[in-house]
Amino acid sequence: MPWNRPAREGFRTAETVRLPYTDRSEAGRVLAERIVPMGLRDAVVLALPRGGVPVGYEIARRLDRPLDVLVTRKIGYPPQPELGVGAIAEGGAPVFDADLLGRLGLREADLEATVAAERAELDRRVEVYRRGRPLPETAGRPVIIVDDGLATGGTARAAVRAMRERGPSRLVLAVPVGAAETVAALEPEVDDLVVPAAPWDFRAVGQWYQDFEQLTDDDVIAWLDRAARDRGTG
Structure with a gap:
């Protein structure tokens, strides 16, 4: 079941997504196709490391926006x-x-x-990841929080609540796949919830990817550096 829901307005279904995704990059491109029509000008793209960073890279690239991280534990x-x-x-x-x-x-x-x-x-x-840089300014701007999937949703909930305190104009949670019950539980926490696939038969995020290798700190830094180079800032 694919969901793209603006909070408090009812679900809008999108075309069926073929699962499993090849890898996080393909998943990010699928998400980007759904986010572009939302018209989020001057958006801040924040990926949850480690797994959300390759997904967020594709969204930031498509929107022509910088990529940064929002660290959770x-x-x-x-x-x-x-x-x-x-x-x-x-x-x-x-x-x-x-x-x-x-x-x-x-x-x-x-x-x-x-x-x-x-x-x-x-x-x-x-x-390690931000090397002394502060979080981007988010007050009054759309913020897109990205991860590679939602299982229990604990880290995503902590992330959106922390970001809500910073006063974004619109708070979007975007994940390629999530457990249906978790997606429904997180809907009230955000302004928009973009989840192309929300299966009920959900055991772990990795089951929905062909390639789901574990990432390292060095991998995160490499993706962030790549994003900066793409924009001529790294």
């Missing part, structure tokens, strides 16, 4: 760190899954050490 359940109980984005407060915390018998205060460690890693990645 998952907050894991300490005995089982791969289980995300929340997330944090640069410039924002931690966002927790209250229902999951309740089922695990945890309070937010119990995770202070975990949050501190993830914030330190977030700060490290900001320095």
